[in-house]
Amino acid sequence: xxTVNPHLPVIAVLGGTGKEGPGLAMRWxxxxxxxxxxxxxxxxxxxxxxxxxxxxxxDFVEGLQNEAAARQADISVLTVVYTAHExxxxxxxxxxxxxxxxxATARVDFRxxxxxxxxxxxxxxxxxxxxxxxxxxxxxxxxxxxLKKKLGEALxxxxxxxxxxxxxxxxxxxxxxxxxxxxxxxxxxxxxxxxEGLTAVMISLNKHYGVRTASxxxxxxxxxxx
Amino acid sequence: xxTVNPHLPVIAVLGGTGKEGPGLAMRWxxxxxxxxxxxxxxxxxxxxxxxxxxxxxxDFVEGLQNEAAARQADISVLTVVYTAHExxxxxxxxxxxxxxxxxATARVDFRxxxxxxxxxxxxxxxxxxxxxxxxxxxxxxxxxxxLKKKLGEALxxxxxxxxxxxxxxxxxxxxxxxxxxxxxxxxxxxxxxxxEGLTAVMISLNKHYGVRTASxxxxxxxxxxx
Numbered sequence: 052x053x054t055v056n057p058h059l060p061v062i063a064v065l066g067g068t069g070k071e072g073p074g075l076a077m078r079w080x081x082x083x084x085x086x087x088x089x090x091x092x093x094x095x096x097x098x099x100x101x102x103x104x105x106x107x108x109x110d111f112v113e114g115l116q117n118e119a120a121a122r123q124a125d126i127s128v129l130t131v132v133y134t135a136h137e138x139x140x141x142x143x144x145x146x147x148x149x150x151x152x153x154x155a156t157a158r159v160d161f162r163x164x165x166x167x168x169x170x171x172x173x174x175x176x177x178x179x180x181x182x183x184x185x186x187x188x189x190x191x192x193x194x195x196x197x198l199k200k201k202l203g204e205a206l207x208x209x210x211x212x213x214x215x216x217x218x219x220x221x222x223x224x225x226x227x228x229x230x231x232x233x234x235x236x237x238x239x240x241x242x243x244x245x246x247e248g249l250t251a252v253m254i255s256l257n258k259h260y261g262v263r264t265a266s267x268x269x270x271x272x273x274x275x276x277x
Numbered sequence: 278x279x280t281v282n283p284h285l286p287v288i289a290v291l292g293g294t295g296k297e298g299p300g301l302a303m304r305w306x307x308x309x310x311x312x313x314x315x316x317x318x319x320x321x322x323x324x325x326x327x328x329x330x331x332x333x334x335x336d337f338v339e340g341l342q343n344e345a346a347a348r349q350a351d352i353s354v355l356t357v358v359y360t361a362h363e364x365x366x367x368x369x370x371x372x373x374x375x376x377x378x379x380x381a382t383a384r385v386d387f388r389x390x391x392x393x394x395x396x397x398x399x400x401x402x403x404x405x406x407x408x409x410x411x412x413x414x415x416x417x418x419x420x421x422x423x424l425k426k427k428l429g430e431a432l433x434x435x436x437x438x439x440x441x442x443x444x445x446x447x448x449x450x451x452x453x454x455x456x457x458x459x460x461x462x463x464x465x466x467x468x469x470x471x472x473e474g475l476t477a478v479m480i481s482l483n484k485h486y487g488v489r490t491a492s493x494x495x496x497x498x499x500x501x502x503x
Contacts, residue, residue: 166470168394207496238481244392248471255464264497270433271490
């Protein structure tokens, strides 16, 4: 049975009852992170928390209403559907003050996937939240289906971490790696629009190649002879 | 010494005297494609053609003014700098009728890289060129520096091929593979905005990780157990 590592930051997975949230939460809980599932309704969050505890044979995943979850966390990861993004961000302004918000939102409609126009969802969140919150864009390109792989298996998907604050980006890279993903600093927050658009590309790849796991990896980061 | 394979389409590399064009042209000539380098000035195109012939020990790379090059080619690949994109496309309207234009343009400024807003450069080209030309977006994410690798070595970079015409996309995938790249159908022409934006991400990765070869690969296309 995994135990909580008290030296790791507490992670809230907001909107964590959907497709993407539970998969991320499970991997981080398995790696010893204290996890709080957030949802608009506390009961739904608690149901997901109970399921995750049962799956992992642990008891330290909690479920709370989104704002309460964010208040108790060091890092909050927003995995709501894109139509709920703006309202969710507005409701979290106080709870997130002084903290890191990781925005995984991709404003792409599964049935009619089109790359969205700038500014990126995390840039919009930053605008609403102000300077008191460090917003990081990440995890948009991680398919929910890939997170279903066995725990401990490396995931063949890379995370593009976009942030104006390098220290916050570094903390999120560490979090991604703890969950079995490779993660890279991919530039300022505005670059997150590319990760959003990649989800439209991934849906297109899935349809054309008959899979549910299309994603992207970063290549060419090892220095090469000139 | 390589010889021309007369069964392959003739390829014009327009704006082919820059950073990206010669690298692509060299790989395709090496694979037996008849290549015509295009430039606004025929003399510049001829200089690049002479250099490529010398490098490869061949004599079948030609240099012509852009429109003349497009007229003689089956498939034209546009590798101009983004500030020259609109004028180049307008000047090519007649020469490209009934043919395929592969647009590799990424409207990103190297000194101030920001992901551009839709519509994509290839979508804009399609709008100018009309239905008589089949426009395909591709090769934006292939770093010029990666193309300098030894001929015959596989290139660690994937090509996102975006097109509204699947047959045209298929021909471009074949062309990319002949040049040593993996290439995938990544959805409709509008998705090319993502490949453009990826060049801003690649510039950010290059700066942060101290390389010149950052690129992306597609993952997860092999069917997985559910």
